[in-house]
Amino acid sequence: MKLSELTAYKDIAVQCHNFPDADTIACGYAVYKYLLFHGINAKLFYSGPKKITKANMLIMIKELDIPVEYITELDHTPELLVTVDCTYGESNVQHFDAKNIAVIDHHICKREMPPMNEVRSNYGSCSTIIYKMLLDEGFDIAGDIKLSTALYYGLYTDTNSFSEISHAADKDLRDFAKFDPSLITILKNSVLSCEEMGIAAEALNGCVYLNDIGTAIVEAKPCDPNILGFISDLLLQVDTVSDCVVFCRTGFGYKLSVRSCTNQINASEFVKYITENIGNGGGHADKAGGMITDSSSGIPVPELIRQKIISYFEDTDIYHAADDNHITGMSPYIKLSVTIGYIPSLEIVPEGTEILIRMLEADTTLRASSDTYLMVGISGEVYPINKNVFEQKYVPCDELPDMDQEYPPAVIDSINNIRIPLADRIKGCTAAGGAKILAKQLTRYTKVFTLWDPEHYLYGRPGDYLAMSANDSKDIYIVRRNIFEKTYMPAE
Ligand SMILES: [Mn+2]
Structure with a gap:
């Protein structure tokens, strides 16, 4: 769903969940402001058995001028009701009749959704979803410090002070919101009773x-x-x-x-x-x-x-590659030649610039140089490679890689703090195929401490593959099922 779809309606109510937290209030405020920008004066409210009493919530609403009302009934049936950080029909959302429903949420919900919905359950906060939806509409929150502060605080409280952030989109909001630092300090210190x-x-x-x-x-x-x-x-x-x-x-x-x-x-x-x-x-x-x-x-x-x-x-098997692991049931596979992506780092930023590569699950930093290329794998994972190694292993091609990406990778120029999406800059290359490995599909959860990184393990779920180099039985690792099936085929 796009936020602009909401503007087809003129009589809109935006509902936060009962016992509102900072995330739902921030989301309601953002949708309210977006609609106001388009000339629609929406009603922003929450309901349920109790009015807000928590100190941080009262400060947030007052200091950020959030026009949220506590109501127990609506005076008329709205043309459109938007529930934010919650799903219409769930027990934590007071029921109100509405002619049309839209849902924006980050909680997993098995209920049937109205056609207008945006649910991204792997985001740390609903504030992040709305931040991204606003960006997609060209609505920059940077010019609105109150809105930025609200969304930033919504993410902060939903991810345990950012410590439980996992999604790259959450990191974008954390790093790019232009918030009010003194208000955030006050809010952080009035959270518990x-x-x-x-x-x-x-x-x-x-x-x-x-x-x-x-x-x-x-x-x-x-x-x-x-x-x-x-x-x-x-x-x-x-x-x-x-x-x-x-x-x-x-x-x-x-x-x-x-x-x-x-x-x-x-x-x-x-x-x-x-x-x-x-x-x-x-x-x-x-x-x-x-x-x-x-x-x-x-x-x-x-x-x-x-x-x-x-x-x-x-239910978990653990292998330490350095030990003698007598793994049975493995079959030979051959690596296919597949098209993946690459970008010379100097095509992104000038020489010497420190960049942070942001991908779905992790950030890494490096310095741009004529020797450094970035590789973009089929799952959108980005990693640096030395130019000479690249030239030995890969051949540039005209075809572009076929990638399905939940979070298209971007780099962040650390000096200027700007985010540069990589999608339009990626070029295609192919790796020579033909390498042989041994592998078997996992039926149990498996951890592998590899030879090259004994401090962290690779994790496989049933369906993923345990792989072993054809000429070194200590070189064992895990390959995720979707990647394995695109990059290997059984050997004759
Ligand atoms: Mn939330």
Whole structure:
């Protein structure tokens, strides 16, 4: 959906979820401002059993002049009702009749959606979705410090002070919003109430320590999600705890905060495992967060979380490449010659400029030089390559690579702080095919600590491939299923 589709209507109401948080209020404000810019005076509101009382929310609304109203009924049925950071019909959104519905949300929802919807469940905040939708309309938030501050704070609070950010689009909002720093400082320091500190204390008293696997589990009473991050950061400092999962019920289901201080467990992938098919999650190797929004299995969610934590340890095979791994059942495959992308770094920025490469899952930095080329793989992953190595391994071609990208890669010029999309600059090249490997499809979750990076593991899910160099049985690694199937074929 595009935001401009909303402007076909003139009588519009924008609804935030019940018990509003900063993200839903920021999103409502952004849609309100966008519509106002197009001459439409929308009604911005929230409903539910209770008016906002939290200090940070009251300050945000007052200082940013957000015209949000608390209502229990609408005086007429609007032509269009837009729900932001929530989905029409869900239990955390008070029901109002409307002639047409639009939904903008980042929570996974299995309900049937109205035709007008924009749901990106792997974004850390709904504010990020609206930020990107506004950019797509050429509506630059940089000129509106109040709106920028609102969206920035919406992302900040939904990602546990940015520590649980995973998506590249979230990083764009974090890095490019021109916010009001003194207001953000005030908001950051008025987020918890004395009651919530009591909830933290009570939750810590109820902590379950699974000493054989080094995991601590805590269920807190419903509270501000910031409390979860606070508890999990504290728990990780316990000598016997190497990872922890802290969660509480919210209006949407359950919110989780996960931490790890061991290289055996990547917190982001751990929370993705726990929430797989019932919610969403992500973040970094050490800090991550998630939501469980579907509790239709019949098992109470706290019990489900405990079961998933146990099965995560039981269902995973671990290989250390340096050990002798007697892997059986592998078959020979041949590498195909496929078209991928490349760009000489000097075609993006002048010599010597430090650039940050932003792709879906990670940022990397490098300095532009005549020797440095960027390669763009079939999943949109970007990595640097030395010009000489490039010329030995690849041949430029006229064809352009066929890439399906959820986040088209961009580089950020660190000196000027500008974002440069790469899509139009990518050229095609082909690698010589014919290399042989051995591989087998995984039936279990698998971690591989490779020879070249024993500190971090590669993670494979059932369906992905475990691969081994044909002439070195210690050179083992994981290839994701979609990449494997595009780049290898069974050898005769
Ligand atoms: Mn949100």
